[in-house]
């Protein structure tokens with residue numbers, strides 16, 4: 234069984250380069266590449282398991298996808314496309330839904346399997362649907378598939394009920410080639426949205442205001458393929474910062490951007506971990522046991538939900554009691570019972586968890602059920618006596634490129650075993 238084995242040891246020390254954000258940014262640009270007939274080149278895309286799924290989705294649609302380096306992909310979307318994303322792939326990875334907008338723009342129709350719920354919540358798609366309908370798309374869910382078609386996409390003003398990352402991305406991708414102007418209000422402001430908008434603009438799109446709550450898109454007639462460098466993975470960087478909070482020590486994270494991690498740095502600072510920007514990344518240092526703080530997750534620039542499990546892992550060994558509130562997903566505390574198996578004192582009720590810090594956790598076999606929960610259990614092992622085995626490693630490998638290797642290069646005793 235694929236697993237991580239972690240033993241607590243010396244404080245972390247050293248420098249590590251943060252990988253490209255394949256999962257949260259790269260996959261969206263891969264889908265976006267469908268908009269430009271020709272060869273798009275995406276760099277800084279280290280392989281993670283979800284990338285294999287997106288490659289399979291694009292190939293099923295008719296694009297040619299090839300590796301042209303260890304972290305460089307070439308996507309050729311020249312030929313005619315078969316606008317259908319099959320069930321076996323979409324159920325493996327929800328981000329497959331990101332092909333919906335590009336397929337409608339390019340082919341005027343799309344058939345994409347309806348993703349189900351997953352380990353962190355029900356994850357509806359109503360905002361994607363309402364936005365696309367406002368742009369002239371007829372859409373229904375039939376036999377488990379989203380069937381969508383339009384004569385021509387027309388720009389529209391769309392107000393999102395919640396700043397959904399996926400809905401913002403899908404509508405943005407639909408709007409860049411739509412006729413006329415689209416305005417997305419209450420848009421998600423995550424840096425990955427800005428990365429996607431910059432990618433589209435390099436292709437010839439007219440996207441204004443990405444990174445703010447109002448995005449304006451003037452539709453253009455065509456987009457041209459470009460070469461793009463994917464942003465550094467802020468979630469990986471945050472994970473490594475929290476690992477440093479648990480294990481103590483001093484780390485340099487090259488390629489991480491302070492402005493993407495301000496709220497995390499603020500909270501970690503309140504806890505007693507010093508985090509500062511450097512010319513090429515981030516520096517962090519922690520001495521001794523950190524102090525508890527309360528955390529509430531929110532859309533960017535708030536404290537990201539993807540950091541919450543790792544933050545809980547850190548808080549389990551802090552001095553004092555914290556209240557953690559999850560405001561983005563409805564069922565994201567499943568991992569807490571595994572931390573309790575390691576001796577953590579955490580009580581979860583609905584959207585809240587009360588974490589009472591203990592001096593040390595105790596190493597135990599635990600099971601990961603999603604990507605960030607797995608990372609949380611892995612770094613919890615750094616603060617646990619004895620050995621922790623994290624089963625379900627494949628969940629972590631969906632989104633992280635060699636997290637164990639990065640921790641090891643900082644001096645942690647972590648192995649990834651097959």
Ligand code: UD1
Nearest residue numbers: 256257328356357358359360361397398399400539561562
């Ligand atoms: C993306 C990220 C994920 C991150 C999340 C929030 C990727 C591959 N995934 O997921 O890592 O945790 O953003 O930052 O980039 N919702 C609706 N209706 C909709 C759309 C969303 O109710 O039409 C709800 C969801 O159920 C969820 C919340 O809105 O409760 C946020 O979802 P969303 O921002 O869309 O997350 P994803 O794009 O799926």
